[in-house]
Amino acid sequence: MKPRENEVLLKMAQRAKGIGAVAVGMDVDGAGLVTMALMGQPVGPKTFEELKDIISKVDMPFIVKGIMTVDEAEIAYKAGASAIVVSNHGGRILDFTPGVAEVLPAVAEKFKGKITILADGGVRSGVDVLKYLALGADAVLVGRPVIIGAYGGGMEGVKLVLETMAKELYQAMILTGCRDISSIGSHIIYNSNR
Numbered sequence: 513m514k515p516r517e518n519e520v521l522l523k524m525a526q527r528a529k530g531i532g533a534v535a536v537g538m539d540v541d542g543a544g545l546v547t548m549a550l551m552g553q554p555v556g557p558k559t560f561e562e563l564k565d566i567i568s569k570v571d572m573p574f575i576v577k578g579i580m581t582v583d584e585a586e587i588a589y590k591a592g593a594s595a596i597v598v599s600n601h602g603g604r605i606l607d608f609t610p611g612v613a614e615v616l617p618a619v620a621e622k623f624k625g626k627i628t629i630l631a632d633g634g635v636r637s638g639v640d641v642l643k644y645l646a647l648g649a650d651a652v653l654v655g656r657p658v659i660i661g662a663y664g665g666g667m668e669g670v671k672l673v674l675e676t677m678a679k680e681l682y683q684a685m686i687l688t689g690c691r692d693i694s695s696i697g698s699h700i701i702y703n704s705n706r
């Protein structure tokens with residue numbers, strides 16, 4: 513990747529000031545090579561040093577997205593990211609890769625409390641939110657349902673989608689005996705292999 517691409521990414525991140533956070537996608541191969549996807553295009557830092565350098569120059573919380581392994585989480589954490597998004601961003605093309613729910617517990621086991629852990633992908637109800645929280649996420653992100661809500665009903669549509677999810681989450685918490693978000697944990701997950 514050309515240095516110019518990093519400059520563009522950095523400028524976009526700096527211009528985003530006021531939005532509150534900047535997010536980039538990340539994929540790391542065995543050799544520690546980092547590629548990032550922005551607007552679907554592979555751009556951004558290719559090495560740990562470049563990622564660290566960009567994070568140090570952005571005066572706002574920096575979120576690294578597309579984390580699917582403990583090693584990738586480690587890179588984001590050591591580079592100084594505020595948060596990671598455990599997110600299977602290769603799903604449309606690589607449909608044989610593990611799902612977020614499969615990798616989230618291992619990432620959470622090592623990094624819970626050290627870095628904010630967000631998760632996304634396939635969340636369609638409040639019960640799905642509960643599942644990702646129980647598997648170790650600090651918070652859950654929602655993509656396509658919000659787009660569908662906006663398409664169908666504009667701002668009211670988005671509001672309806674999010675309020676419905678919040679109600680479903682509340683009901684699911686009551687049924688699983690969780691009095692607040694912090695009491696949601698792996699104890700509510702039934703594992704038939706245990």
Ligand SMILES: Cc1cc2nc3c(=O)[nH]c(=O)nc-3n(C[C@H](O)[C@H](O)[C@H](O)COP(=O)(O)O)c2cc1C
Binds near residue numbers: 578601632633656
């Ligand atoms: C139209 C569309 C384009 C997307 N483009 C990107 C992208 O360029 N980079 C990326 O990391 N994720 C991309 N995503 C994934 C979302 O950022 C997010 O991870 C995903 O939509 C969450 O899953 P959900 O839609 O099932 O809630 C895209 C998703 C959609 C629907």
